[in-house]
Amino acid sequence: MSLSSPSQPKPVGAPVTAMADAPANDFAIRVLRRNGSVSQFDATKISIAMTKAFLAVEGRPAAASTRVHDIVAQLTREVVSALERRPGQGRVIHIEDIQDQVELALMRSEHHKVARAYVLYREEHNRQRGAKEAAVEASPAIHVRRADGSRVVLDEARLKAIVQEACEDLQGTDVDAILAGTRQNLYDGVSEAELAEAPILASRVLIETEPNYAFASARLLLDKLRTEALSHVSGVSQSATEAEMAARYADYFADYLTCGVEAGLIDAELARFDVARLGAAIQPERDRNFQFLGLQTLYDRYLLQTGGVRFEMPQAFFMRVAMGLALREVDRESRAIEFYELLSSFRFMASTPTLFNSGTQRPQLSSCFLTTIGDDLGAIFKAVKDNALLAKYSGGLGNDWTPVRGLGAHIKGTNGQSQGIVPFLKVANDTAIAVNQGGKRKGAVCAYLESWHIDIEEFLDLRKNTGDERRRTHDMNTANWVPDLFMQRVETNGDWTLFSPDEVQGLHDLTGTAFKTAYEAHEARADRGELKVFRRIKASDLWRKMLTMLFETGHPWITFKDPCNLRSPQSHVGVVHSSNLCTEITLNTSDSEVAVCNLGSVNLAQHIGPNGLDQGKLAATMRTAMRMLDNVVDINFYTIPEARRSNLLHRPVGLGLMGFQDALHVLSLPYASEAAVTFADESMELISYHAISASADLAEERGRYPSFAGSLWSRGILPIDSIELLAEARGGLEMDRQTRLDWQTLRERVMRVGLRNSNMMAIAPTATISNICGVSQSIEPAYQNLFVKSNMSGDFTVVNAALVRDLKARDLWDEVMISDLKYYDGSLGPIARVPEELKALYATAFEIDSSWLIEAASRRQKWIDQGQSLNLYLANPSGKALDSLYRLAWNRGLKTTYYLRTRSASHVEKSTLSGTDGKLNAVSATVPMACSIDDPTCEACQ
Structure with a gap:
């Protein structure tokens, strides 16, 4: 039954499948044996081992032989498939890891007796081997194969020193455990790359038992990164321990800048800073603050590299971003240090495009772009071209398609009939796929359509998996742009009329009572036969279909037109025609203006x-954060003139927040509580107050934004005041108006000195930058307390460190608790021994009634001049629950909503993560419909 024996006799009916006999060049895995030798993987031995285990339990009757043959053939395919999914080519896998997969396959298939026999056999042979190994006086030396082909003896002392540094000050971590796991993956002739990975892999599989291993794993990855960076900038192969790097960071920083400029990756202007002063300001110890998910994300997608070799260390990365944002400051060294301090401490993080491109030769730093599509062929394809140009440098896109005439509308130029918006949406969808930002991440776009458009029902079907594929856009996000009048008709069970925009020109630009008057006039025109293209349906039927498609496909999202416009500070110079990719930006667009927003988030x-x-x-x-964001407007590289014109005229920014759930954990406030709603209110009031105050400071220093005159700001109407404009249009509004700070003094100051920015606040998803900072995303509740997160950088074990801390304090954190959390999909609810107060504090997203999320969002919305990316969670969705939830969002004055997340049928893998590098136990479920846990579309914003 041993997998290591090369001379096992083949049993009768041994399942030698095509997959098991795959040649080495098709399945390039090598097996590291216990004696340190390496051999080619042979799947036949898996079949032999399992067949022997079955026959040992069930005997050898002829009837059993055929059944065993079939079972073993299937299990062998599963084991081989699992091994193939492991990362990397030419991977060396320890024999024990392969045996773990065999054991796992037997358990999953519920052949428990066979699995038990297999386990007992392994334990006995391990005991025998241990006795033999104890008698061996010395093991053979392990040699490391260098890139040039030479071989050197493994430096055991350095390996131990690196692991000890990684575990320093991290309670609960074990140096010996990491070293043992590391040695298990070493063999004579191991490559330098494999040696660098071995301790990282050994540490990361322990994260589920102790969250501090996430920090240890990151520090071990830092060792790999130090070797890459130092060798590249110096041109000589070299490495350094953490302590050695601390002394060398300043000198490395100067060499790094020279290297980056010479490679054409860094703006040459950065080399003209006082580099010595900036190098001295770098704080090397902050490299220790990363968790593994955050640093691996930086390593894979953010740090500058040439030919796949990273030469940018994390603190150099933060300083490069800071220098890029300080380029036009008078005392740019002081400001760069100030900006660096904020970024490297994780108090504030700029958005992904800013992190990607600041300080480079193409500093496209803006996150979101909003466009309105014109109603002619030239305008449509110009918009598609603009999408491609904007997406090329990491921009997320929101397209307003409402002006484009609908299906059956007359085309004067050809005297034909329009095919509607769907064929053009298909082109936009394919463009988003084609322009993938150089492979860094997928292009991302969201199409918006107002609810009276004649094509609205076809628009709702765009993400369906059935029907004509030529009328489907599986890669494009979609959102409903819903006027208040439609919601009022739904509540009164009234009729709703659909129009083609070419026959009701100007309707899309109207809001509130003006929209209601015009809409009813167009309905009267339709009744008189003055319109050629229209259709009348029940508003409640359309609403039901909106919610049905939202549940079935995750799209279109529900966003509300009138709150976005009636509370917009810039209503005097335009119309908000849509939101953006992630539903938090509400800026004006037109045929001459492409709205731009520059994002960043405070880590609460x-x-x-x-x-x-x-x-x-x-x-x-x-x-400081507002100054950084305002600088983006002037430094920014604009790919189209409409974006530059709009951004310089209005200077909008979107300052949001992340780590809200972490803050609640520190304060011991359950998300589903009045106390949490109050904290959402108080924290957002402070953010709003200081954002507006900081913009006023900038206006005094640099001048007010050009379109300030006539804005709500100029009339003394702040976000808290604009609630009344919406309430007046609706005839009432269920929205809290309580204040705590001195708003009157600030209101008077804004009217007197003006503001530097037309818009200041927007809460984006922060999908990636929150990973970098090691905190919860945006305003999201905890997803689960133990799960495996999948994104473009791989699979990562995520454990709620605050929960582990509290469970340890009660002597409840042990292997049984880990097993229970896996079994119950990260939920404490069903675990009887956990106190009720901890169950409430650490309730996960699907255990919290989403009405609490809406109540908290409503309290924030009263302070925000733009919107929020608000996900809603339903464990047991129904038509009634969806209807109630989205009506509540509208009644509470929310401007937008984002994904609806629902549970799926499968769950977290119940087996151990140990020995799998996380790959075999990735969360395959409890994810939103048509959305991954780390949604790449969110990343276009953050």
């Missing part, structure tokens, strides 16, 4: 002190 968790939210620290963060 970094601002919680012993006495709660540290208001002084938050105020200081906001001042």
Whole structure:
């Protein structure tokens, strides 16, 4: 039954399948044996081992032989398939890891007796081997194969030193455990690359038992990165321990800048800074603050590299971004250090495009672009071209398609009939796939359509998996742009009339009572036979279909037109025709203006002190963060002129937040509580107050934004005041108006000195930058307390460190608790021994009634001049539940909603993550419909 024996006799009916006999060049896995030798993988031995196990339990009757043959053939295919999914080509896999997969396959298939026999056999042979190994005086030396082909003896002392540094000050981590796991993956002739990976892999599989291993794994990855970076910038192969790197960081930084400029990756202007001063300001110890998911994300997608070799260390990365944002400051070294301090401390993080491109030769730093599509062929294909240009440099796109005439409308130029918007949406969808930002991440776009458009029902079907594929857009996000009048007709069970925009020109630009008057006039025209293309349906039927498609496909999202417009500070110079890719931006668009927004997020968790939210620290963060975001407007590389014109005229930014759930955990506030809703209100009021105050400071220093005159700001109407405009149009509004700060003094100051930015606040998803900072995304509740997160960088074990801390304090964190969390998909609810207060505090997203999310969002919305990316969760969705939830969102004055996330049929793998590198146990479920846990579309914003 041993997989290591090369001379086992083949049993009768041994399942030698095509997959098992695959040649080495098709399945390039080598097996590391216990004696240190390496051999080619042979799947036949898996079949032999399992067949012997079955026959040992069931005997050898002829009837059993055929059944065993079939079972073993299937199980062998499963084991081989699992091994093939492991990352990398030419991977060396330890014999014990292969045996673990055999054991796992037997357990999954519920052949428990056979699995038990297999386990007992392995234990006995392990005991025998241990006895033999104890008698061996010395093991053969392990040699490391260098890139040039030479071989050197493994430096055991350095390996131990690196692991000890990684575990330093990390309670609960074990140096010996990592070293043992590392040695298990080493063999004589191991390559330098494999040696660098071995301790990382050994540490990361322990994260589920102790969250601090996430920090240890990151520090081990840092060792690999140091070797790459130092060798590249110096041109000589070299490495350094963490302590050695701390002394060399400043010198490395100067060499790094020279290297980057010479490679054409860094703007030559950065080399003209006082590099010595900036190098001295770098704080090397902050490299230790990363968790593995964050640093691996940086390593894979953010750090500068040439030919696949990274030469940018994390603190150099933050300083490069800071320098790029300080390029036009008067004292740019001081400002760069100020910006660096904020970024490297994780108090604030700029958005992904800014992190990608700041300080480079193409500094496209903006996150979101909003466009309105014109109603002619030239305008449509110009918009498609603009999408491609904007997406090329990491921009996320929101397209307003409402002006394009609908199916059956007359085309004067050809005297034919329009095919509607769907064929053009298909082109936009395929463009998003084609322009994937150089392979860094997928292009991402969201199409918006107002609910009275004649093509609305076909629009709702775009993401369906059935029907004519030529009328489907599986890669494009879609969103409904819903006027208040439609929601009022739904509530009164009234009729709703659909129009083609070419026959009701100007309707798309109207809001509130003006829209209602015009819409009813167009309905009267239709009744008189003055319109050629229209259709009348029940508003409730269309609403039901909207919610049905949202549940079935995850799209289109529900966004509300009138709150976005009636509360817009810039209603005096245009119309908000749609939101953006992630539904948090609400800026004006037209045929001459492409709206641009520059995003960044405050890490709320970094601002919680012993006495709660540290208001002084938050105020200081906001001042610097607003300056950084305002600088983006002037430094930015604009790919189309309409974007540049709009951004310089209005200068909008979108400052949001992340780590909200972490802050609640520190404060011991359950998400589903009035206390959490109050905290959402108080924290957002502070953010709003200091964002507006900081923009006023910038206006005094640099001048007000050009279109300030006539804005709501100029009339003393702040976001908290604009609620009344919406309430007046609706005839009432269920929205809290309580305030705590001195808004009157700020209101008077804004009217007197003006503002630097037309818009200041928007809460984006922060899908990636929250990973970098090691905190919860945006305003999201905890997804699960233990799960495996999948994104473009791989699979990562995520454990709620705050929960582990509290369970340890109650002596409840053990192997049984880990097993229970896996079994119950990261939920504490069904685990009897966990106290009720912990179950409430650490309730996961699907255990929280989503009405609490809406109530908290409503309290934030009163302070925000733009919107929020608000995901809603339903464990047991129904038509009634969806209807109630989205009507509540509208009634509470929300501007937009984002994904509807529902549970799927499969769950977290119940087996151990140990020995699998996380790959075999990735969460395959409890994910949103048509959305991954780390949604790549979100990343276009953050």
